[in-house]
Structures are given as C-alpha cells and as structure tokens.
Amino acid sequence: MLCLILLGRTSEGFSLLRDKTNPFLLYNWSVYKELPPSWDREGRVTLKSKLIFQEFRHGNDRKRKPNIITIEQDGADRLEFEEPIICVGRSAKNDLVFEQMSVSRRHCVLINW
Numbered sequence: 001m002l003c004l005i006l007l008g009r010t011s012e013g014f015s016l017l018r019d020k021t022n023p024f025l026l027y028n029w030s031v032y033k034e035l036p037p038s039w040d041r042e043g044r045v046t047l048k049s050k051l052i053f054q055e056f057r058h059g060n061d062r063k064r065k066p067n068i069i070t071i072e073q074d075g076a077d078r079l080e081f082e083e084p085i086i087c088v089g090r091s092a093k094n095d096l097v098f099e100q101m102s103v104s105r106r107h108c109v110l111i112n113w
Contacts (some may be wrong), residue, residue, distance in 0.1 A: 071094070084113050
C-alpha cells in the first residue's frame with residue numbers, strides 16, 4: 001500500500017490496508033489523507049518524509065507487552081500513554097498537543113513498541 005501511495009497510483013483508499021489493526025499502517029494512512037496535507041505533491045515537503053517505516057518485527061502484535069509512557073511537566077497534569085504510536089505536535093489531532101508556534105502541527109512521533 002505504501003509503495004502505491006508513494007508512486008501516486010492509489011485511489012481505492014482504505015480497502016488497500018490488509019491489516020486494519022497495524023498502528024504503523026493506520027498512522028501512515030492518516031498522514032496521507034489529512035487535510036490540509038503537511039506535504040505537497042510538488043515534492044518540496046515529501047510525503048515520504050512524513051511517513052513511518054516499520055521494521056518487520058513491529059508487525060507481530062501477538063507478543064506485545066503493554067508499555068506505559070508517562071510525561072510530567074511542572075505545574076501540569078501527568079499524562080500516561082499506552083498507544084503504540086504517540087503523536088506530538090500543535091494539531092488538536094495529536095495525542096500530546098503543544099500550542100507554541102515553534103512546534104509544527106505534526107512535530108514528531110514516539111514509538112512505544
């Protein structure tokens with residue numbers, strides 16, 4: 001699916017996803033479909049630079065032990081995350097949202113695998 005998207009040869013959509021529970025595929029699909037896109041078709045900011053490419057070992061979810069990532073800030077609530085991919089940035093769609101303009105809307109992701 002990622003290869004088809006990167007080559008610009010997909011219009012079928014979400015039905016291309018074989019494993020609809022794989023967090024890497026779901027994240028990449030959301031990046032591809034987001035509006036307005038954080039990448040452009042002219043290649044100044046490439047779609048490839050926004051995607052997460054997993055190693056094969058991440059595809060096996062059966063033996064995954066739950067991890068909890070805890071984030072604490074002075075004077076702020078304590079946040080705990082169990083998700084395999086934690087999105088950080090300015091956009092309200094992220095798991096961890098920062099409002100500072102120096103933070104991009106999808107600043108980074110934490111892989112909790």
